[in-house]
Amino acid sequence: MKFFSTYDWGDPNQRPQIRKGTLKRIMRYFVPYWKQFLMVLLCIGISALLGILQPLIIKWIIDDAIPKGQTALLNWLILAMVAAAVAASLFGVAQTYFNTLIGQGVMYDIRNGMYHHLHRMSLQFFTNTKTGDIMSRVNNDVNGLQTVVTETISSSISNLVIAVSTIVTMVALDWRLAALSIIILPLFIVPTRRVGKLNFQVKKNTQQKIGELSSLMQETLSVSGAMLVKAFVRQDWEMQRFAKVNRELKNWQVRQSMIGRWFFASIGFLSTVGPAIIYWYGGHAVIDQAISLGTVVAFTAFLTRLFGPVSALANIHVNIYGSIALFERLFEYLDMPVEIQDRPGAKPLGKVKGKIELVHVWFSYQSDRPILEDVTFTIESGQLVALVGPSGAGKSTVANLIPRLYDPTRGCIRIDGQDIRDFTLKSLGDAIGIVSQETFLFHTTIRDNLRYAKLDATDEEIIRAAKAANIHDMIASLPEGYDTVVGERGHKLSGGEKQRIAIARVILKDPAILLLDEATSALDSHSEALVQSALEELLKSRTSLVIAHRLSTVLAADKIVVLEEGRVVEQGTHSELLALNGLYASLYHQQFKASDTPSSETNPAAV
Numbered sequence: 001m002k003f004f005s006t007y008d009w010g011d012p013n014q015r016p017q018i019r020k021g022t023l024k025r026i027m028r029y030f031v032p033y034w035k036q037f038l039m040v041l042l043c044i045g046i047s048a049l050l051g052i053l054q055p056l057i058i059k060w061i062i063d064d065a066i067p068k069g070q071t072a073l074l075n076w077l078i079l080a081m082v083a084a085a086v087a088a089s090l091f092g093v094a095q096t097y098f099n100t101l102i103g104q105g106v107m108y109d110i111r112n113g114m115y116h117h118l119h120r121m122s123l124q125f126f127t128n129t130k131t132g133d134i135m136s137r138v139n140n141d142v143n144g145l146q147t148v149v150t151e152t153i154s155s156s157i158s159n160l161v162i163a164v165s166t167i168v169t170m171v172a173l174d175w176r177l178a179a180l181s182i183i184i185l186p187l188f189i190v191p192t193r194r195v196g197k198l199n200f201q202v203k204k205n206t207q208q209k210i211g212e213l214s215s216l217m218q219e220t221l222s223v224s225g226a227m228l229v230k231a232f233v234r235q236d237w238e239m240q241r242f243a244k245v246n247r248e249l250k251n252w253q254v255r256q257s258m259i260g261r262w263f264f265a266s267i268g269f270l271s272t273v274g275p276a277i278i279y280w281y282g283g284h285a286v287i288d289q290a291i292s293l294g295t296v297v298a299f300t301a302f303l304t305r306l307f308g309p310v311s312a313l314a315n316i317h318v319n320i321y322g323s324i325a326l327f328e329r330l331f332e333y334l335d336m337p338v339e340i341q342d343r344p345g346a347k348p349l350g351k352v353k354g355k356i357e358l359v360h361v362w363f364s365y366q367s368d369r370p371i372l373e374d375v376t377f378t379i380e381s382g383q384l385v386a387l388v389g390p391s392g393a394g395k396s397t398v399a400n401l402i403p404r405l406y407d408p409t410r411g412c413i414r415i416d417g418q419d420i421r422d423f424t425l426k427s428l429g430d431a432i433g434i435v436s437q438e439t440f441l442f443h444t445t446i447r448d449n450l451r452y453a454k455l456d457a458t459d460e461e462i463i464r465a466a467k468a469a470n471i472h473d474m475i476a477s478l479p480e481g482y483d484t485v486v487g488e489r490g491h492k493l494s495g496g497e498k499q500r501i502a503i504a505r506v507i508l509k510d511p512a513i514l515l516l517d518e519a520t521s522a523l524d525s526h527s528e529a530l531v532q533s534a535l536e537e538l539l540k541s542r543t544s545l546v547i548a549h550r551l552s553t554v555l556a557a558d559k560i561v562v563l564e565e566g567r568v569v570e571q572g573t574h575s576e577l578l579a580l581n582g583l584y585a586s587l588y589h590q591q592f593k594a595s596d597t598p599s600s601e602t603n604p605a606a607v
């Protein structure tokens, strides 16, 4: 046991805090599988009975069939022995089948529940959480559930049934040998208990390292992550970072394996010592003719049968605590509050005219730092309003509040005169098209990427939208046309092409309200002209709020709202604001006028 003391194992006596109601909640996941559970119990019961039968058959062979020369009985007993073994294996297989049905069923339900819950989380959650952590939790922790079902629930019941039925049979056969066997049981319970405690801590650490490793890979092996690593030539540094966590994982896994090995080593040793004691005591009793030889042989078989179950039962709390901890981690995610959701009684938005009002809106991402302060302005139905201001003024934040990606901390936003929180999120989302600087395309065909905006769109509708966005000719010229698969983030397409596909996608959605964040990256004049006319098509007859970076947009706007440090400092038309000679005028001279050359004009991309 010296091996153990060379590592820092943490505190093996540490018990996870069990929250009230956790057990009930865990049980609820198993309720739908009660039929399969009954089948498991049936298999366990029958297997236990068949297991007891074996040593008894040996006793009858030694005590009755052989000494009395009853060959027919001997044949029947041997046949029964084989039949019992075959039946026990078959019931074992059935038990595994029903166990797996339960385990996988619970996993299926929890995975679905988690995915559903994660999609209801606000954008803030995704900004604050590493994707790798979420994936690791969904994958590793949920996968651990199968072990909970087989090792904790099913095995514990099975071990209990085996232990009790074996002890009862032993006492019925010979109480003195039974008493001796029970006295020597603690011999192997003590070392295996120690192993069990360590196992719990080590398993926990291993899980944590697996999570860290997958989150690291997720970050550095994504397209943007890999690009960053290459751009800064940080491959070696990343390799070292990875190797460190990988080494820690390896060490914990070696420890985990060694703990398992110690467990079997101690069981192996004791399964020789135990029967030796029985033979010693029983042998003397047989010589004194106080006991039959068959009983002694049967007892050694019973004792061996007791080792595994009793030592596992001695460690049962470790498995139970481990399983509860696993569920608690999953529940943590399932219980994360959904900040933005439908109010009770929220109704669909219905037909949208499109008037948008921001009324004394305050907002902060973190409670101590207001990002928007008392923002008030109105976009009349069908109007194009340009939002301008220095970087970090809060323009994107304003745009994010309208589709309720975040909710204002104070004040309200109205569409057609009604607080947007009175509408269902679904109908609000359906009414608004968002066009952001960065285009995200799924790794699938162009057709499917476009159809994402309208799942039942016909091919004709898709082509019409692509034509309107000036991208149809380009798609048609590809060897596989609309069936061309685009890269994970559309990396096989040029910036301008991606933007136009994204614009086509929003044209297909045909929202009443459009939020557009003009991209700041430059395109060549040809691409620029194509994107520009695609945008004109998109902006037609919609209420639009555009975070403007180009002259043509501010000139075309019905109204310009100027933000500075989260406050509306000016609003009016281009000429009115120029006349004011304030922030807009200086932005105009520094930024918009400079962007008036096609090669440096800025462009949007749509999502």
Ligand SMILES: Nc1ncnc2c1ncn2[C@@H]1O[C@H](COP(=O)(O)OP(=O)(O)OP(=O)(O)O)[C@@H](O)[C@H]1O
Pocket (backbone or CB within 6 Å): 124, 127, 365, 366, 371, 389, 390, 391, 392, 393, 394, 395, 396, 397, 398
């Ligand atoms: N998810 C977030 N969590 C915390 N702070 C944020 C978050 N997003 C933005 N901010 C902060 O809010 C402020 C306003 O950001 P916002 O993106 O709205 O500005 P912007 O005017 O759109 O800037 P830009 O023109 O550079 O895109 C910034 O100071 C930014 O650091």
